[in-house]
Every structure is written in structure tokens, then in C-alpha cells.
Amino acid sequence: xxxxxxxxxxxxxxxxxxxxxxxxxxxxxxxxxxxxxxxxxxxxxxxxxxxxxxxxxxxxxxxxxxxxxxxxxxxxxxxxxxxxxxxxxxxxxxxxxxxxxxxxxxxxxxxxxxxxxxxxxxxxxxxxxxxxxxxxxxxxxxxxxxxxxxxxxxxxxxxxxxxxxxxxxxxxxxxxxxxxxxxxxxxxxxxxxxxxxxxxxxxxxxxxxxxxxxxxxxxxxxxxxxxxxxxxxxxxxxxxxxxxxxxxxxxxxxxxxxxxxxxxxxxxxxxxxxxxxxxxxxxxxxxxxxxxxxxxxxxxxxxxxxxxxxxxxxxxxxxxxxxxxxxxxxxxxxxxxxxxxxxxxxxxxxxxxxxxxxxxxxxxxxxxxxxxxxxxxxxxxxxxxxxxxxxxxxxxxxxxxxxxxxxxxxxxxxxxxxxxxxxxxxxxxxxxxxxxxxxxxxxxxxxxxxxxxxxxxxxxxxxxxxxxxxxxxxxxxxxxxxxxxxxxxxxxxxxxxxxxxxxxxxxxxxxxxxxxxxxxxxxxxxxxxxxxxxxxxxxxxxx
Numbered sequence: 001x002x003x004x005x006x007x008x009x010x011x012x013x014x015x016x017x018x019x020x021x022x023x024x025x026x027x028x029x030x031x032x033x034x035x036x037x038x039x040x041x042x043x044x045x046x047x048x049x050x051x052x053x054x055x056x057x058x059x060x061x062x063x064x065x066x067x068x069x070x071x072x073x074x075x076x077x078x079x080x081x082x083x084x085x086x087x088x089x090x091x092x093x094x095x096x097x098x099x100x101x102x103x104x105x106x107x108x109x110x111x112x113x114x115x116x117x118x119x120x121x122x123x124x125x126x127x128x129x130x131x132x133x134x135x136x137x138x139x140x141x142x143x144x145x146x147x148x149x150x151x152x153x154x155x156x157x158x159x160x161x162x163x164x165x166x167x168x169x170x171x172x173x174x175x176x177x178x179x180x181x182x183x184x185x186x187x188x189x190x191x192x193x194x195x196x197x198x199x200x201x202x203x204x205x206x207x208x209x210x211x212x213x214x215x216x217x218x219x220x221x222x223x224x225x226x227x228x229x230x231x232x233x234x235x236x237x238x239x240x241x242x243x244x245x246x247x248x249x250x251x252x253x254x255x256x257x258x259x260x261x262x263x264x265x266x267x268x269x270x271x272x273x274x275x276x277x278x279x280x281x282x283x284x285x286x287x288x289x290x291x292x293x294x295x296x297x298x299x300x301x302x303x304x305x306x307x308x309x310x311x312x313x314x315x316x317x318x319x320x321x322x323x324x325x326x327x328x329x330x331x332x333x334x335x336x337x338x339x340x341x342x343x344x345x346x347x348x349x350x351x352x353x354x355x356x357x358x359x360x361x362x363x364x365x366x367x368x369x370x371x372x373x374x375x376x377x378x379x380x381x382x383x384x385x386x387x388x389x390x391x392x393x394x395x396x397x398x399x400x401x402x403x404x405x406x407x408x409x410x411x412x413x414x415x416x417x418x419x420x421x422x423x424x425x426x427x428x429x430x431x432x433x434x435x436x437x438x439x440x441x442x443x444x445x446x447x448x449x450x451x452x453x454x455x456x457x458x459x460x461x462x463x464x465x466x467x468x469x470x471x472x473x474x475x476x477x478x479x480x481x482x483x484x485x486x487x488x489x490x491x492x493x494x495x496x497x498x499x500x501x502x503x504x505x506x507x508x509x510x511x512x513x514x515x516x517x518x519x520x521x522x523x524x525x526x527x528x529x530x531x532x533x534x535x536x537x538x539x540x541x542x543x
Contacts, residue, residue: 001172002157003076011036014147016140018345020126022112024491025062028123034066038073038108039153041127044143045106045135049078054099054128056090056181057110058216058279059241060117064088064163066110066125071161075174076154082174085181088163089241091216091280093369093377094185096132100373101184106130111216111279114251118244133350133374137466182223189380192310192372193387195229201390202230207270210382211260214238214246217280220379229386250277252284252366252378253543254291264288272385272396276378281346282366283378285385287396293513293543295325295412298362300403301384303331305360308387310372315359319352321345322455322470323482323498324364325412334407343457343469344484350374351461364414364498401509409509410502411516415539416486417495417530425485425493428533432471432483439473444523447475473527478502479517481524495534497524514542 014021014037021037028034042048053074057063067088074082083102084090090098092109099107112124127135127143135143158171161178168177202208208231212218218239225231238246249256252275264273264286273286285292292300302318305311317338320328332339340358342348346369349361353371362368367376385396392399439452451474457466470484479501486494499520503509514521524530531537 001075001174003154004157005152005154006035007152008032008036008150010148010150014040015144016126018347019113019134020109020124022115022122022124025119025121025123028062028066034069034125035073035153035155036147036150037125038070039150040143040146041108042073042077043146043150044139045127047077048074048105051079051105052081052083052102053079054083054090054095054102054104054107056085056095056107057088058091058113059087059089059243060110060112060123060245060278061119061121061243062123063110063243067163068161070108071176072156072158073153075156075158075171080174082176084163084176084178086163086166086178089181089216089219091181091185091220093281093373093375093380094181094220096128096373096375097185097188098179099128099130099132104130107132109279113279114277114282116245116249117278121244128374131350131354131374133353134345134347136347136350137464182220185220186224186228188372189224189383190228192380193308193383194390197390198383198386199230201386202232206272206389207232208235208272208274209260209263209270210236211252211257211273211275212236212239213248213250213252213257213275213277214240214242215250215276215278215280216241217276217379220280221276224379224383245278252277252282253541255541257284260284261286261291264291272389274382274385277366280378281376283368283381284366285382285396287400290397290400292396292400293325293412294362294366294368295327295364295410296400296403297381298324298360298368299327299331299407300400301368301381301388302328302335302360303403303407304388304392304399305384307391308384311359311370316356317352317358319349319358319361321348321363322472323484323496324362325410325500326502327407327410327412328362330407340460343455343466346376348457348459348466351459355461357460364412404509405505408502408504408507410500411511411513412498412500413513413517414543415497415499415521416541416543417497417534417536418540419492420495420534420536422493424533425495428495428528428530429471429483429485432528436471439527444475444527446519447477447479447523449527450474450476473524475520475523479520481520481527483528495530497528497530497539499524
């Protein structure tokens with residue numbers, strides 16, 4: 001094949017965040033922008049000579065063209081075998097599944113996850129390792145270093161790749177295999193869950209409303225829920241992946257999934273509501289009249305996981321990100337298993353999973369997963385809930401309230417202040433950091449600060465240190481506020497404030513979270529000077 005070497009220069013700002021590089025779609029469409037970043041990944045991972053790579057994405061605008069560019073560059077770099085989801089589609093957990101099943105060298109995932117799509121939306125690219133998990137910090141640091149020194153990239157001349165046809169094509173020993181994106185993932189789910197029991201649940205009249213948000217999970221949900229499990233046709237809503245997600249913002253939260261929340265609050269609500277995000281790794285679960293917070297969801301799943309065949313032997317351990325509520329900690333204590341607290345970002349769970357230290361893990365940002373793949377997995381979480389419901393034959397509200405009665409309730413909320421001017425957000429964080437040593441003993445609103453620190457994580461497997469992972473403020477009485485800047489946005493900075501207090505078993509578990517947390521919300525705003533630094537009197541999104 002003919003290979004062209006193209007001269008280039010470093011492009012500023014190509015630093016991967018917690019889930020790869022995310023920018024506005026228009027930025028990725030700038031001449032050479034995508035090519036530079038792909039070349040930096042190839043260099044940062046030590047080359048791809050002879051490699052087998054999995055490629056897919058969430059179907060957003062630009063996905064197919066970006067894949068075709070990647071194919072040409074991997075061919076030029078000496079890769080030997082590419083496995084690509086049909087029409088360029090692979091949900092993030094399905095990509096992890098295929099990488100692991102096919103023993104691939106790694107994988108490229110084109111996605112900006114829960115960010116909006118379309119020509120005027122967002123785009124992204126991340127690299128996953130051979131274990132199926134996101135590249136850790138030492139790899140993303142090497143990729144970023146390569147972006148700063150790049151002087152050329154190589155690209156091959158190839159015949160047009162037909163991504164719509166499930167087929168295998170060879171070009172001078174270079175193999176491109178287009179696969180059905182659902183098959184391997186669906187087979188894995190059938191190994192983990194009692195599909196017959198779940199089918200029986202649907203046969204009994206159980207009603208589910210699953211919103212795929214015109215994103216990657218639609219084909220998976222239709223094939224598994226409606227096809228294999230027998231849920232009624234129409235159970236999967238917004239099931240066709242669209243380049244702009246049908247104008248929807250594919251983030252399953254009360255703002256962007258409002259129609260589903262309204263449905264589940266209505267008198268004739270179905271038995272369960274669920275949704276996944278743009279690339280299928282997040283989940284939302286709602287019972288009639290009772291949304292289940294992601295922090296509570298992972299705790300309930302861990303407490304009941306033994307009811308599913310894939311977890312009937314119990315859990316080796318569990319992990320959560322630091323800002324996630326401590327509801328999971330109480331389950332781990334009762335089960336007598338280890339609990340690990342990591343920074344935000346699924347990549348931090350990878351070493352624990354690979355070492356067999358944990359079986360299940362989760363984040364407050366609607367993420368839950370297990371050792372079946374190395375990504376969070378939205379549809380997996382929904383299927384585990386269905387398996388639990390099929391065995392216990394109770395409603396979601398009954399299961400959740402029984403959980404609170406047993407373990408106590410961690411009242412929890414997250415307040416997001418979006419698109420803040422980056423300098424102002426960083427000033428807020430730096431000034432708060434500078435005051436940490438003096439905060440204990442101070443009053444904040446009606447509360448007294450008991451402790452304050454900046455979270456750092458020592459990986460127990462490889463010994464690496466991740467610093468500056470969020471500020472924790474502990475209040476007398478057990479309340480907590482956590483502050484961090486998100487690494488998943490593409491415009492300005494997003495300040496995330498996580499607020500929590502514990503109500504023991506036998507206490508009042510019926511309060512609305514914003515009401516239960518009112519004093520902590522006020523104290524957090526005062527101690528950080530949120531209004532002063534951001535000009536905002538209220539968050540943009542509350543979850």
C-alpha cells in the first residue's frame with residue numbers, strides 16, 4: 001500500500017482528561033486535528049506494529065469519517081488486524097468486551113459519552129488497553145507528551161471501507177473485520193444473568209420503560225430486552241442511534257431525562273424506568289415515584305448481587321470513587337469484604353479489577369460495573385436490577401426502603417455549576433486549598449467544620465500516586481461536602497459539589513434530599529465562596 005508522510009506541528013490543548021480527549025466537534029474537524037491526536041496515541045503507546053485493534057464509537061456526528069481516518073493511519077503504522085463495529089458503532093462497555101474476548105492489543109473509542117452530539121456538539125476519542133480498560137495516567141501522560149513534539153504523521157492510501165457490511169476485507173495483509181456490535185456483548189450478559197427468570201418477570205406483566213436517548217445502547221437494549229427477554233415492543237424508547245442524538249442531551253439525569261422522570265412520577269407509571277447515556281456506560285434506574293440515586297444503586301446491587309448467577313459466589317471486594325456516597329461502605333462492612341476509595345475516573349478501578357481485589361465498583365455519576373469488563377456498563381446495571389427484581393418479586397421502592405431500613409440512608413446530591421470561566425473556577429479551588437489547614441473548628445452556616453483535606457490516592461497495586469483529586473470538607477455530625485473540577489466538559493470549567501449526610505437505620509428516611517441536606521448545601525456554598533467566585537446563585541444541574 002502507498003503511505004504518505006505528512007508534515008505537521010504540535011496543536012495546543014490536546015491533553016486527555018479523565019476519559020480521553022473531548023472537544024467541540026468543530027475543533028476535531030479542523031485540518032490535521034484528529035490526525036495529530038491519533039499520531040500522538042500511536043507514539044504514546046509505543047507503536048502498533050503487528051497489533052490487533054478494536055474500533056468503535058457512539059454513533060455521534062463525525063464518527064464514521066473519523067474511523068476511516070483512523071483505519072488509514074493504523075494501516076500506515078503497521079497494525080495487522082482491525083475489528084470494527086458495524087456502522088462504526090460499539091458502546092463503550094461492548095468495546096471493552098470485544099477487546100477482552102478477542103485478546104486485542106487495545107482499542108479506540110470515538111465518544112464524548114454523555115455530552116451533546118451533532119455538528120455543533122462535542123466529539124471525543126480515547127484509547128483502551130488490552131485489559132479493556134481506559135488508558136491509565138502514565139499512558140495518557142505519554143500521549144500528551146507526544147502531542148507537544150509531533151512533527152509528522154503517516155497515512156495510507158486504502159480503498160473505501162464499507163462499515164455497513166458485516167464482512168472481512170484484506171489489503172496487502174492488513175485485515176479489516178466489521179462485526180455485529182451486539183453479538184459478543186449479548187452473549188456475555190447471558191452468562192452473567194438468569195435470562196429465564198427475567199423473561200418470566202416480563203411474562204408476568206412487568207412493565208419497563210427504557211430510554212436509549214437515540215444513543216449507542218439502542219440496538220443492544222432492543223436485541224436483549226425486547227428480542228431475547230421478551231419485553232413488550234416499545235419498551236425501548238428513542239432506540240435508534242442518531243448523529244445528534246435526536247436533539248437530546250444523552251445524559252440520564254433529571255434535567256435531560258425529564259420525560260422519563262415525569263413518566264415514573266405519574267399515577268400509572270410502569271414498574272421500572274431506566275436509561276443509558278451517549279456511549280452506553282452510564283445508567284439511570286427509577287421505581288414508581290422513587291428515583292434511585294446512583295450511589296444508592298451501586299450499594300443495592302452489591303447487597304443483592306448474589307441473586308444473579310454470575311455473582312452467586314459473592315464479591316471479592318468493592319470500590320467507589322471518593323465523591324460517591326458512602327452507602328457502599330456500609331454494605332462492604334456487613335458483607336465482610338474490602339472497600340476501596342479511588343479518585344473519579346473508571347481507569348482507577350482497572351488495577352483493582354485485574355488483581356482480583358474487587359468484583360464490583362461504581363461512581364456517583366451514574367456509573368456501575370463489575371469485573372466482566374473494564375468499563376462502567378449501563379445496560380449491565382439495568383439487567384442486574386431486573387435479575388434482582390425477578391428473584392425478590394418486590395418493587396423497586398420496596399427493595400430500596402428495605403435497604404435503608406437495614407443499612408441506614410446516605411442522603412446525597414450533586415450540584416453542578418457548568419461552563420464557568422476556567423480562571424474563576426481554578427481560583428475558587430486554589431483559594432479553598434490554601435485554607436484547608438485553618439478550616440477545622442470554623443463555622444460555616446449552621447455547621448462546624450471538623451476536618452478538611454485534598455484527596456490523594458496511592459494505588460495499592462502499582463504504587464502510583466494520584467494527587468489533587470478533590471477537596472473534602474467534613475462537618476461535625478458526619479456531614480460531608482466534596483469539591484472538584486470536572487474533566488469531561490468541553491467549554492469552560494464545571495464545578496461539581498457533592499453533598500452528603502447519613503441517617504442511621506431507624507431514622508427518618510422519607511425526606512427529600514435537598515431538604516435533608518439544606519444545612520450542608522448552605523455551609524458548602526459559604527465555605528467555598530461559590531457565589532463570589534462564580535457569580536452563580538444556584539447550580540445548573542442537580543442530581
